[in-house]
Every structure is written in structure tokens, then in C-alpha cells.
Amino acid sequence: MTVFLLFYLCADATRTDCQVMRTDSWSGPHAYEHCADVVPGLTEALTALNRKRHRFVCEIQDDGVKSMKNRAQPAFINQAFWM
Structure with a gap:
């Protein structure tokens, strides 16, 4: 198991407009606890003030899931749209 520490950098306290940044990661059976x-x-x-807007979250990623760089890219579809 791999756990990512994510930082949600939000524009306001509603936390509806946030950017997510990966801050750290751990692997192994005790990764979430770390x-x-x-x-x-x-x-x-x-x-x-920032505690109301921003937050840190631990997110579990199963090791069975392929990493982003190993995933197949979508095929390009050659289509034209005319108006």
C-alpha cells in the first residue's frame, strides 16, 4: 500500500475551489499511520485563518493500481467538426 499526503490549497473556507498538491508519500503496511x-x-x-481554508489529507493508493506514467494514453480520434 502507498499513502500520499495531499495538501488542499483552497481559495476560501468553502473549499470548493482547491488545488491539490502531493506533499509526501509512504509505502508499506504502516504507511497510513505514518x-x-x-x-x-x-x-x-x-x-x-489558513486552517479554515487549507487542509492536509492522507489518501491511500492500492499498489495494484498502475501509476500514472504506466497507464495507456487515450487514442487520438481524427475528427473534424464543422459549423
């Missing part, structure tokens, strides 16, 4: 141990300290380091 990630979960880091989140409180990082959250505490944010200012009170």
Missing part, C-alpha cells in the same frame, strides 16, 4: 501522525503537526503550523 501519514496520519504527520497531519496534526502540519495543520497546527498553519495560521488559524
Whole structure:
């Protein structure tokens, strides 16, 4: 199992307009616990205002899932659209 620590950088407190940035990752049977141990300290380091807007999330990715670079790219379809 691989766990990614993601940082949601949001424009406002509604958290509807966010950019997601991968911050760190762990692999192994205790990966989620390692990630979960880091989140409180990082959250505490944010200012009170930023804690309302931004957040850290641990996301599990099953090792059976292909990585993005190994996935097949979609085939290009040659079509023309006329108006």
C-alpha cells in the first residue's frame, strides 16, 4: 500500500475551489499511520485563518493500481467538426 499526503490549497473556507498538491508519500503496511501522525503537526503550523481554508489529507493508493506514467494514453480520434 502507498499513502500520499495531499495538501488542499483552497481559495476560501468553502473549499470548493482547491488545488491539490502531493506533499509526501509512504509505502508499506504502516504507511497510513505514518501519514496520519504527520497531519496534526502540519495543520497546527498553519495560521488559524489558513486552517479554515487549507487542509492536509492522507489518501491511500492500492499498489495494484498502475501509476500514472504506466497507464495507456487515450487514442487520438481524427475528427473534424464543422459549423
